[in-house]
Amino acid sequence: NAGVTQTPKFQVLKTGQSMTLQCAQDMNHEYMSWYRQDPGMGLRLIHYSVGAGITDQGEVPNGYNVSRSTTEDFPLRLLSAAPSQTSVYFCASSRILAGRGEQYFGPGTRLTVT
Amino acid sequence: GDSVTQMEGPVTLSEEAFLTINCTYTATGYPSLFWYVQYPGEGLQLLLKATKADDKGSNKGFEATYRKETTSFHLEKGSVQVSDSAVYFCALYNAGNMLTFGGGTRLMVKP
Numbered sequence: 001n002a003g004v005t006q007t008p009k010f011q012v013l014k015t016g017q018s019m020t021l022q023c024a025q026d027m028n029h030e031y032m033s034w035y036r037q038d039p040g041m042g043l044r045l046i047h048y049s050v051g052a053g054i055t056d057q058g059e060v061p062n063g064y065n066v067s068r069s070t071t072e073d074f075p076l077r078l079l080s081a082a083p084s085q086t087s088v089y090f091c092a093s094s095r096i097l098a099g100r101g102e103q104y105f106g107p108g109t110r111l112t113v114t
Numbered sequence: 115g116d117s118v119t120q121m122e123g124p125v126t127l128s129e130e131a132f133l134t135i136n137c138t139y140t141a142t143g144y145p146s147l148f149w150y151v152q153y154p155g156e157g158l159q160l161l162l163k164a165t166k167a168d169d170k171g172s173n174k175g176f177e178a179t180y181r182k183e184t185t186s187f188h189l190e191k192g193s194v195q196v197s198d199s200a201v202y203f204c205a206l207y208n209a210g211n212m213l214t215f216g217g218g219t220r221l222m223v224k225p
Binding site for chain 2: 103105
């Protein structure tokens, strides 16, 4: 099992550019989520999904879009990058019934917006 | 809303020293509590968990006890190793769809 994979590992964008961060899991987990990690602030939830075709907003959704067309994939789109979106982004997944506290995290994507 | 507060780091210890990282929480109801660990350059990994009051979670020599009366879930280890150097996150899950994380505590262990 590869677990949760994320691409790319690093990305530099200019202000106003758009891009998609990829996330995939091979554990057949229903629940998937995106977090951003900023120094001293822990992780904050951006968007999440409880199954294919179902997505919802988390704590800090502005400037990001998601879709979930398959169980395995949950891409995060930055529509028009801003310096405030410089962060490390983590994708995570879990089973619904086992408890969503027990999440499996990907290795992260470090994004810099200049 | 729910919140988690951790001691600020970095915490610097010598090998074989005793470790405590404090974590307190604010939540309604009966949340589940977790400690996650993040090694350099990696994603978070679940270290241990406790789902009800007085439960003790343990893994790899680390322990934490769910204390509802003090709303705390402090992480302890009797003898740390250099390989324990990492960032530790306390988190709670309280229904809904969100894990709430503390700010993280960096641990540095010197040989």
